[in-house]
Amino acid sequence: MNFPIPKEVSYVTKQLENAGFEAFVVGGCVRDLILNKAPKDWDVTTNATPEQIIATFPKTFYENTFGTVGVVNEETTEPTLVVIEVTPYRIEGEYSDNRHPDTVIFSQKIEDDLKRRDFTMNSLAYSVSKRKIIDLFDGERDIKEKVIRTVGDSVSRFKEDGLRILRAVRFSAELGFEIEAGTEKAIFENSELLKNISLERIRDEFTKMIMSARPMDSLIAMKKLGLLSYIIPELENTIGVEQNRAHSYDVWEHLLRSLQGAADKNYPLDLRLAALLHDISKPESRRWGTEQNTWTFYGHEVLGARVAKKILTNLKYPTKIIEKVTKMIRWHMFFSDTEQITLSAVRRMIVNVGRENIWDLMNLRICDRIGTGRPKEDPYRLRKYHAMIEEALRDPISVGMLKIDGKKIMD
Numbered sequence: 001m002n003f004p005i006p007k008e009v010s011y012v013t014k015q016l017e018n019a020g021f022e023a024f025v026v027g028g029c030v031r032d033l034i035l036n037k038a039p040k041d042w043d044v045t046t047n048a049t050p051e052q053i054i055a056t057f058p059k060t061f062y063e064n065t066f067g068t069v070g071v072v073n074e075e076t077t078e079p080t081l082v083v084i085e086v087t088p089y090r091i092e093g094e095y096s097d098n099r100h101p102d103t104v105i106f107s108q109k110i111e112d113d114l115k116r117r118d119f120t121m122n123s124l125a126y127s128v129s130k131r132k133i134i135d136l137f138d139g140e141r142d143i144k145e146k147v148i149r150t151v152g153d154s155v156s157r158f159k160e161d162g163l164r165i166l167r168a169v170r171f172s173a174e175l176g177f178e179i180e181a182g183t184e185k186a187i188f189e190n191s192e193l194l195k196n197i198s199l200e201r202i203r204d205e206f207t208k209m210i211m212s213a214r215p216m217d218s219l220i221a222m223k224k225l226g227l228l229s230y231i232i233p234e235l236e237n238t239i240g241v242e243q244n245r246a247h248s249y250d251v252w253e254h255l256l257r258s259l260q261g262a263a264d265k266n267y268p269l270d271l272r273l274a275a276l277l278h279d280i281s282k283p284e285s286r287r288w289g290t291e292q293n294t295w296t297f298y299g300h301e302v303l304g305a306r307v308a309k310k311i312l313t314n315l316k317y318p319t320k321i322i323e324k325v326t327k328m329i330r331w332h333m334f335f336s337d338t339e340q341i342t343l344s345a346v347r348r349m350i351v352n353v354g355r356e357n358i359w360d361l362m363n364l365r366i367c368d369r370i371g372t373g374r375p376k377e378d379p380y381r382l383r384k385y386h387a388m389i390e391e392a393l394r395d396p397i398s399v400g401m402l403k404i405d406g407k408k409i410m411d
Contacts, residue, residue, distance in 0.1 A: 003033040005128050008073045008082040009042045013128045019056045021048040024125035031121045034143050044086045047108045053086050066104055089113040095160040118164045120149045146177040154186035162193030166205040173209055173218040187225050194230040203315040210272050216260040232311055237283045244294040248373030251282045258371030270321050271360055274328040275367040277308040305330035328364050346392045
């Protein structure tokens with residue numbers, strides 16, 4: 001195996017080997033190399049202790065109790081310093097908190113380090129100097145077969161760190177892999193382990209799912225495995241909720257397809273969250289309209305903004321994201337019948353949502369339309385409304401935008 005290894009990484013492994021130690025790149029970066037993907041992070045493991053690692057390099061930092069040392073390469077040509085994390089081989093004790101090992105013992109055997117890892121595809125080590133992979137758990141086979149399987153006993157791996165349950169779902173969506181049946185069964189039977197995981201860690205994994213190329217697959221998997229109630233239980237209420245004739249799908253599938261539409265267009269996190277949650281309150285606002293002879297959802301955008309704020313606050317998203325998402329949900333039902341709407345109404349909408357958010361609101365409307373199952377994303381009315389927004393943006397929509405103020409007039 002002759003993988004392209006950045007010089008900042010090979011510098012670290014070479015220095016350790018020159019000092020008489022073993023050194024391997026390990027984990028997800030090896031998996032990505034096998035998949036011909038550029039790794040986002042590089043991790044190195046070695047039989048050197050933290051003190052020996054620190055003594056091997058001119059500049060390091062060591063601020064944890066798990067042996068990981070950050071090695072700073074000041075000779076890099078990158079605009080910022082490159083830090084490579086180096087961790088000694090480890091044997092871990094019990095995980096009484098379902099997150100961190102109670103004890104850590106440094107080892108001299110790479111085998112000890114690989115058998116503590118979560119999934120077989122992440123339990124691979126690569127020697128840069130020997131150009132050789134160490135694969136003790138058939139990780140290469142599982143990568144080839146696109147299977148996510150735990151290392152050893154699945155229940156034990158998940159009890160060590162309950163977040164691995166969400167990592168399995170996230171990897172499945174990111175990589176397009178299937179979760180192996182035994183691993184899937186262990187996830188379903190041990191989903192309550194997520195109660196012991198901090199909301200910040202859950203949020204980070206959920207965000208990675210939402211920002212993947214296949215977020216719809218993540219949500220479907222979470223529903224199947226009984227995980228939704230630990231993240232966004234309100235989504236469970238949308239399952240099977242029939243809509244009116246403008247929609248081809250129930251509320252649940254509509255939201256998933258809207259989210260996927262946002263991902264397909266590579267929209268940012270706030271827009272993807274808005275697409276997922278924009279109709280979150282349709283179940284409680286649904287009424288049968290006798291005149292219309294179909295379901296109505298009056299006020300669901302107002303209720304939805306409040307519920308979305310509660311959801312995102314609970315998951316501890318930043319205030320800036322919460323405010324923007326809730327504002328877009330609140331105003332996503334703007335009237336777009338250009339045969340009747342006036343320019344002054346468009347100006348009011350710009351004031352309501354903010355000039356900085358108006359085009360994202362339009363993009364949310366497009367995602368909403370994709371989620372209905374209609375084949376055409378950009379109908380005439382939306383294009384006309386787009387032109388009206390452009391015209392309104394050229395005009396002052398508040399007193400502060402006027403070039404002349406009252407004082408100048410009096411003068």
